[in-house]
Amino acid sequence: MENIFTDEYFMKKALQEAEMAFEKGEIPVGAVIVVNNIIIARSHNLTEMLNDVTAHAEMQSITAAANYLGGKYLKDCTLYVTLEPCQMCAGALYWSQISKIVFGARDEQRGFLSMGAKLHPKTTVVSGVMANEAADLMKRFFVSRRK
Amino acid sequence: MENIFTDEYFMKKALQEAEMAFEKGEIPVGAVIVVNNIIIARSHNLTEMLNDVTAHAEMQSITAAANYLGGKYLKDCTLYVTLEPCQMCAGALYWSQISKIVFGARDEQRGFLSMGAKLHPKTTVVSGVMANEAADLMKRFFVSRRK
Numbered sequence: 675m676e677n678i679f680t681d682e683y684f685m686k687k688a689l690q691e692a693e694m695a696f697e698k699g700e701i702p703v704g705a706v707i708v709v710n711n712i713i714i715a716r717s718h719n720l721t722e723m724l725n726d727v728t729a730h731a732e733m734q735s736i737t738a739a740a741n742y743l744g745g746k747y748l749k750d751c752t753l754y755v756t757l758e759p760c761q762m763c764a765g766a767l768y769w770s771q772i773s774k775i776v777f778g779a780r781d782e783q784r785g786f787l788s789m790g791a792k793l794h795p796k797t798t799v800v801s802g803v804m805a806n807e808a809a810d811l812m813k814r815f816f817v818s819r820r821k
Numbered sequence: 822m823e824n825i826f827t828d829e830y831f832m833k834k835a836l837q838e839a840e841m842a843f844e845k846g847e848i849p850v851g852a853v854i855v856v857n858n859i860i861i862a863r864s865h866n867l868t869e870m871l872n873d874v875t876a877h878a879e880m881q882s883i884t885a886a887a888n889y890l891g892g893k894y895l896k897d898c899t900l901y902v903t904l905e906p907c908q909m910c911a912g913a914l915y916w917s918q919i920s921k922i923v924f925g926a927r928d929e930q931r932g933f934l935s936m937g938a939k940l941h942p943k944t945t946v947v948s949g950v951m952a953n954e955a956a957d958l959m960k961r962f963f964v965s966r967r968k
Contacts, residue, residue: 725893727916746872761938762912769874790937791908
């Protein structure tokens with residue numbers, strides 16, 4: 675039987691979260707955290723609504739997943755996020771020792787790969803999953819803001 | 822008239838916060854955020870109590886200060902923190918565009934200077950303020966945990 679729980683399956687859920695951010699006038703980034711094919715956290719960027727630079731989608735999902743698990747380490751968890759994490763979120767993911775990160779579009783300017791933050795050695799990374807969809811959403815957002 | 826509002830004055834307040842973390846069994850790091858010599862946020866590490874890797878002293882103070890100011894940018898603010906910020910906290914401070922960071926002890930292993938995260942070009946940094954006091958508190962904590 676075909677496994678429906680692919681990286682694309684969960685990235686679509688993260689993209690739905692990103693769409694929700696878009697509708698609120700937030701930079702459209704969404705995230706989910708998955709363990710054993712179950713989504714235990716879902717979130718989207720809320721920095722404008724909360725007036726809080728720390729309210730990135732990833733940060734909220736890390737906190738929510740730890741709450742769900744009753745422990746701060748995200749062992750056997752996978753984060754799906756539509757955009758490459760920034761150095762703040764990469765730093766939080768480092769502390770969480772999360773098993774896997776799957777992100778969509780690159781963020782050449784503010785992503786952790788360019789800025790220099792490091793992930794935990796236990797963490798594996800997959801990039802480029804539904805990257806075009808995530809990047810298109812970002813482009814639509816910034817075009818709509820310029821009008 | 823002598824200015825009592827020195828970096829040492831506010832670092833002592835951050836050290837008091839660190840002592841409160843120590844008493845709770847948390848890694849003893851404390852922080853305050855100051856604008857025009859008024860403390861608008863004070864916090865200490867709560868990662869164990871909250872089961873949340875994001876609950877560093879700095880992160881809590883950034884959120885609290887933004888709440889107080891009604892805006893997410895910490896212009897004209899100074900963060901006093903007893904230990905060199907990690908890459909997560911440096912990343913959050915980057916987004917906040919905070920004016921000044923004063924930290925006490927170096928964190929050679931997990932501090933942002935070794936790990937590679939970057940601060941905002943608008944941010945100035947002063948290090949080593951009451952560093953011995955902050956480092957002694959950390960040493961006392963880890964000795965007490967080994968017993």
